[in-house]
Amino acid sequence: MNDGPLIASGSTHPALASAIAAHLGTDTARIRFNRFSNENLKVCVESNVRDRDVYVVQTSCPPVNESLMETLLLIDALRGASAGRVTAVLPYFPYVRSDKQDEPGVSITARLVADLLVTAGAQRLIAMDLHSPQIHGFFRVPVDHVTAVPVLGRALGAGGAVQRVVVATDIGEAKDAGRFAASLGVDLAVIDKRRTGDDEHAVPRALVGDVRGRHALIVDDEIATGGTIVEAAELVMRLGAASVEAAAVHGVLCGKALERIRSSPLQRVLVTDSIPLTDAKRDPRIEVVSIAGLLADTIGRTHRGESVADLASHR
Ligand code: R5P
Numbered sequence: 001m002n003d004g005p006l007i008a009s010g011s012t013h014p015a016l017a018s019a020i021a022a023h024l025g026t027d028t029a030r031i032r033f034n035r036f037s038n039e040n041l042k043v044c045v046e047s048n049v050r051d052r053d054v055y056v057v058q059t060s061c062p063p064v065n066e067s068l069m070e071t072l073l074l075i076d077a078l079r080g081a082s083a084g085r086v087t088a089v090l091p092y093f094p095y096v097r098s099d100k101q102d103e104p105g106v107s108i109t110a111r112l113v114a115d116l117l118v119t120a121g122a123q124r125l126i127a128m129d130l131h132s133p134q135i136h137g138f139f140r141v142p143v144d145h146v147t148a149v150p151v152l153g154r155a156l157g158a159g160g161a162v163q164r165v166v167v168a169t170d171i172g173e174a175k176d177a178g179r180f181a182a183s184l185g186v187d188l189a190v191i192d193k194r195r196t197g198d199d200e201h202a203v204p205r206a207l208v209g210d211v212r213g214r215h216a217l218i219v220d221d222e223i224a225t226g227g228t229i230v231e232a233a234e235l236v237m238r239l240g241a242a243s244v245e246a247a248a249v250h251g252v253l254c255g256k257a258l259e260r261i262r263s264s265p266l267q268r269v270l271v272t273d274s275i276p277l278t279d280a281k282r283d284p285r286i287e288v289v290s291i292a293g294l295l296a297d298t299i300g301r302t303h304r305g306e307s308v309a310d311l312a313s314h315r
Contacts, residue, residue, distance in 0.1 A: 003052060004024070004025075004026045004053075004303065005024060005026055005053050005054075005055055005299050005300065005302075005303040006026065006027055006028075006029055006047075006049060006052045006053065006054045006055070007020055007021040007024070007026060007027070007028045007029065007054075007055050007057055007299075008028070008029040008031055008045070008049075008054050008055065008056045008057070008074060008078060009028060009029075009031065009056075009057050009058070010031075010056065010057065010058030010059075010067065010070050010071055010074055011033050011067075011070060012058050012059045012060070012061050012067045012070075012276070013057065013058070013059045013061070013091075013273075013275075013276050015273075015276065016057060016059070016091070016273055016274075016276070016290075016291075016292055016295075017057040019290060019292035019296075020055075020057060020089075020292050020295050020296045020299065022292075023292055023293055023296030023297075024296045024299060024300055027047075029045060029046075029047040029049060029054065030045075030046040030047045031043060031044070031045055031046065031047075031074065031077075032044040032046055033070065041066070041069055041070055041073055042073075043070065043073040043074045043077045044077065045074075045077045045078055045080075045081045049078055049081050049082065049083040050081070050082040050083070050084075051082065051083075051084040052083055052084055053083075053084055053085050053087075053303050054078050054083040054084075054085065054086050054087070055087045055089050055126070055299050056071065056074055056075055056078065056086060056087065056088050056089060056122075057089045057091075057295075058070070058071045058074070058088070058089070058090060059090060059091050059092045059274060059275055059276075060090070060092045060093060060094040060095075060096070060275070061092070061275050061276060064094060064095075067094070068094045068095075068113065068116075071088065071090075071094075071117070071120075072116055072117070072120040073120075075088060075117065075120040075121045075122050076120045076121055078121070079120075079121035085123050085124070086121055086122055086123055086124075087122065087123065087124040087125065087126060087299075087302065088117050088122040088124070088125050088126070089125075089126040089295060089299065090125065090126070090127055090128075091127075091128045091250075091272075091274035091275075091291060091295065092128070092222075092250045092252075092274045092275050093110065093113070093127055093130055093131075093135065094110075094113050095109035095110050095112075095113050096110055096130060096131040096135065097110075097131050097224075098110050099111075099131060099132045099134060099135050100132075100134075110131075110135050110138060111135075111138040114135070114138035114139050115138075117139075118139065118140055118141055122141065123141055124141055124142050124143070124144070124302065125139055125141065125142070125143045125144070126143075126144045126146065126295065126298050126299065126302065127143060127144070127145050127146070128145075128146050128147065128148055128249065128274055128291065128294075128295070129146075129147050129148055129149070129176075129221045129222075129249040129250065129274075130145060130221075131221055131222070132172070133145075144298055144302065144308050146294060146295075146298050146308065146311060147176065147249075148249045148272050148274070148289075148291045148294060149176055149179070149180050149219065149247075149249065150180075150183065151272065151289055151290075151291055151293075151294055152180075152219075152247040152248075152249065152270055152272065152289060153180055153183055153184060153247075155247075155270055155287070155289040156217065156245075156247060156270065159184075159215065160215070162213070162214060162215045162242050162243070163186070163213070163214045163215070164184065164186045164214060164215045164216075164217055165181075165186055165187045165188070165189055165209065165210070165211050165214040165215070165216055165217070165241075166178075166180055166181035166184065166186055166187070166188050166189070166216075166217050166219055167188075167189045167190070167191065167207075167209075167211065167216050167217065167218045167219065167232060167236055168188065168189070168190045168191065168219060168220075169191055169193060169204075169218060169219070169220045169228050169229065169232050170190075170191060170192075170193040170228075171190060171192070173190075173219065173220055173221065174188070174190045176219070176221070177190070177219040180219055184217075186217075187209060187210070188209060189207055189208060189209025189210065189211055189216075189236075190207070190208045190209060191204045191205075191206070191207050191208075191232055191235065192204070192205045192206045192207070192208065193205065193228065193231075193232075203231070204231050204232055204235045207235060207236070207239055211236045211239050211240065211241040212239065212240035212241070213240060213241075213242055214241055214242060215241070215242055215243050215244070215245075216233075216236040216241040216243070216244040216245075217244075217245060217246070217247065218232050218233060218236070218244065218245070218246040218247070218266075219246070219247055219248070220246070220247075220248040220249075221248065221249050221250060222248055222249060222250035222251075222252050223246070223248045223250070223251055223252060223253060223257060223269070223271065224252040224253075224254055224255070224257065225254060225255040225256060225257050225260070226253070226255070226256065226257030226258070226260035226261055226264075227260065229246045229248065229261075229264075229266070229269070230260040230261065230264040230266070232246075233246065233264050233265050233266045234264065234265065237265045243265075243267055244265055244266055244267065245266060245267050245268040245269065245270070246266055246268075246269045246270070247269075247270040247271075248269070248270070248271055249271070249272050249274060250271065250272070250274050250275055251271030251272070251274075251275055251277060251281070251286070251288070252275060253271075253277075253281045253286075257281075258281060258283060261283065261285060261286070262283065262285070266285065267285070268285055268287060269285055269286045269287070270286075270287050270288075270289055271286065271287075271288055271289070272288065272289050272290065272291045273288050273289070273290050273291060273292070274291055294311070297311055298311060
């Protein structure tokens with residue numbers, strides 16, 4: 001393959017793609033996107049990508065379905081333009097929460113998306129903090145599944161005089177939150193949360209662990225409607241925590257998330273730039289931490305054929 005890695009940005013997150021390219025000191029391919037009046041999309045690769053190692057940087061954000069279609073077209077166009085290898089770099093994976101058949105007659109859409117990416121021509125995937133580990137197994141091509149939790153940990157800082165405790169929002173999050181707590185050298189508490197159907201309402205039932213008099217750090221993979229972290233914050237405060245903040249990898253922030261955060265006891269909410277934060281979603285309490293360096297390191301190592309296992313990889 002010729003030269004260094006080449007970044008091909010979809011239209012969802014050009015700022016992240018440029019930041020990754022800047023970290024790598026590499027080029028960004030010229031891509032033209034057209035949307036026709038009949039709602040068809042056209043993607044045209046204008047750079048010479050022949051034999052290049054290309055990394056398609058695209059995330060899942062509104063309009064989600066159109067963004068997914070654009071990803072497929074871009075990958076297909078790169079393969080058609082004779083790229084040497086195409087890797088999909090999807091910091092927030094489309095339909096990530098549809099990862100199981102939780103009722104009869106529904107599509108396991110994350111598995112379908114995996115099939116579509118491979119059919120379009122993706123030869124590898126770089127993903128970040130997938131909602132569940134089984135999504136990795138939906139792929140028939142190599143997957144590097146990295147985590148941004150250490151990046152969030154560094155951004156949270158050393159902490160003040162009050163003892164800290166990491167709080168996992170549910171049992172599923174306990175493994176990652178446990179690693180996070182270990183890296184900070186603090187205790188872990190876990191919330192027993194139950195969600196009924198897909199009504200978007202998560203109910204924290206109880207807490208295993210002790211938050212009394214401590215500063216609680218709620219950790220989650222994503223904040224969608226905000227119900228989970230806000231109810232978790234209210235629970236830990238009811239149970240005697242001194243203060244509370246939250247860190248989540250993916251700031252989806254849909255529905256009433258912003259209103260909920262504003263009227264919650266949360267002092268600060270950290271998210272990464274895996275999804276662009278639109279002006280409408282900005283709030284002084286919400287801080288964005290960049291994952292461009294982590295993704296650039298992952299891409300650089302992949303290009304050179306080096307291991308990413310020690311680079312915040314999920315294992
Ligand atoms: C759930 O299993 C996840 O870890 C998150 O807690 C959930 O996706 C957050 O969703 P929401 O913000 O809508 O409560």
